[in-house]
Amino acid sequence: MKTVITLNINGDRYEVAVNPWRTLNEVLREDLKLTGTKLGCGTGDCGACTVLVDGKSVSSCLTLAIELEGREITTIEGLAPNSEELHPIQESFINKGAIQCGYCTPGMIMSTAHLLKQNPRPTEAEIRAGLSGNLCRCTGYNKIVDAIKDAAEKMSSSSD
Template sequence: MKRIVELTINGEPRDMTVDSCRSLLDALRDDVGLTGTKKGCDVGDCGACTVIVDGEPVNACLMLAVEAEGRTVETIEGLQPGVDTLHPLQDAFMRHGASQCGFCTPGILMMAKKLLDDNPRPSDEDIRFGLSGNICRCTGYTKIFDAIKAAAIEMEAARS
């Protein structure tokens, strides 16, 4: 059965007409056209589909689209503050080469954003814990850690 779901995506009110079996991930990609959120494993193991729902990161593959009714969803497309400006995390990921094949990157950026929003000066252990639900098979994580730490310093400097 199709249902109309009203929600806010990246600050804009939207409605999606979706089948009630559809995952939020499929709805975002196929019905809304936001393909930045990636489908890796589709069973909650890889974290590539991480989006932020009502302020908390979740796997979009493990949520039905109908459950997003009335909620606020942030995806990678909403991360950059303006058309010509990048989020400090995006900028740091580019400068540090923290993205190789790039498939995990949107999920990791959303998770890293949440991490830095909650904890502006994370230790290595904090980053490890924060990213433990995101798998990257290219980088070995070193450059990802470097980028997150660099972004944290930059964001802190921008605030003061």
């Protein structure tokens, strides 16, 4: 039986009727058409589906939508400050060539947002550890690491 729940996503409230077994990823992509969040493995191994819940990165493929009433969900669509500007992490990924097919990119960027909130000036080893749950089959990771270093520098200097 479906239950109507209210989800807070990117500052907006959505009322959705969900079966208890539906994942956040399914509700985002299929019901709400927020398709920036990708579905890769569906088993918690690739990170393509990463979103933030109360600021922490979670795999939306493993999280039941019904558990998220009252929590703050942020997807890649909600990261930029407004519709005219990109978030600094998004800019750095573009500027450093860290995107090829782009399938991993939303998840990489959301994990980076979590990482830089926890640790605004991470070392390269900390960046690699922070992104260890996100797989990319295209870039070889080095440009992603460069993009994250660049974003960390920009974000730290703008908050100094």
